[in-house]
Amino acid sequence: MRMKLQGRFTLLLLFTTLAQVWGSSVRNWVLGNGPAAYLSADTPLPAKVRYHSPVKAAWFSAVCPGLGQMYNKKWWKLPIVYGALGGALYFLLYSQNEYVKARDSYRALVLPQPNPYQVHPDYQGYGPYEIKSFRDYFRQNRDYAILASAGVYVLQILDATVDAHLLTFDVSDKLSLRLIPNFRIQGFGFSAVLDWR
Numbered sequence: 176m177r178m179k180l181q182g183r184f185t186l187l188l189l190f191t192t193l194a195q196v197w198g199s200s201v202r203n204w205v206l207g208n209g210p211a212a213y214l215s216a217d218t219p220l221p222a223k224v225r226y227h228s229p230v231k232a233a234w235f236s237a238v239c240p241g242l243g244q245m246y247n248k249k250w251w252k253l254p255i256v257y258g259a260l261g262g263a264l265y266f267l268l269y270s271q272n273e274y275v276k277a278r279d280s281y282r283a284l285v286l287p288q289p290n291p292y293q294v295h296p297d298y299q300g301y302g303p304y305e306i307k308s309f310r311d312y313f314r315q316n317r318d319y320a321i322l323a324s325a326g327v328y329v330l331q332i333l334d335a336t337v338d339a340h341l342l343t344f345d346v347s348d349k350l351s352l353r354l355i356p357n358f359r360i361q362g363f364g365f366s367a368v369l370d371w372r
Contacts, residue, residue, distance in 0.1 A: 232339035236332040243335025247342060252334070259327045267320035270313050277310035 227247070236243030240260055244252040276295045283292035284303040298306050 227339050227342045229336045229339035232335040233332055236335040240328060240331050243332065244338070247335060247338045249338060256327075256331045256334075260324065260331075263320060263324040263327050267317060267324055270317035270320050274310060274313035274317050277306055277313055281306045281310050 232243040232246050234243075235246045241253050241256045244250070244256060276297060279292045280294045280298040280301075281303060283290060283294045284306065286292065298309070301309075
């Protein structure tokens with residue numbers, strides 16, 4: 176078991192190191208008609224391959240939801256972000272209002288008289304235990320709505336960050352993957368060749 180964990184940890188460390196090296200070198204590449212050419216630090220990148228800051232996209236989304244998507248020029252994601260946030264916040268406010276009505280109605284029946292609470296018209300004719308079950312139900316829904324709102328907020332930040340990372344990723348039709356049979360004395364295998372032009 177320990178050997179498996181050490182092997183997985185080593186593989187994860189190797190993968191993250193390669194990802195960081197790849198990410199830092201992508202900024203210095205310009206893909207033209209010929210082979211990839213490295214630029215010096217003083218040479219500005221063309222507008223098509225210009226560096227796009229994932230940190231800036233994350234901060235924009237953290238300050239104002241949807242601003243990171245606008246920074247990434249993914250305008251079609253704005254209705255999704257605001258629809259999800261609006262739905263979660265609506266559910267939160269609705270559950271909070273219903274919770275307060277049920278809580279105050281329950282207190283009006285349970286606390287000794289006189290008390291400042293009154294039974295809400297929606298709960299007329301219900302007993303204290305029934306109102307208590309309504310109160311608990313709406314409190315649980317409110318807590319779920321808080322978690323949903325926080326989840327949508329964090330997801331839109333992650334979306335803007337990942338999108339900014341992948342903005343310069345080459346997805347052209349000129350990418351190809353070829354499998355080449357590889358004959359060796361020890362056995363038979365395949366080699367994968369990634370080619371872009």
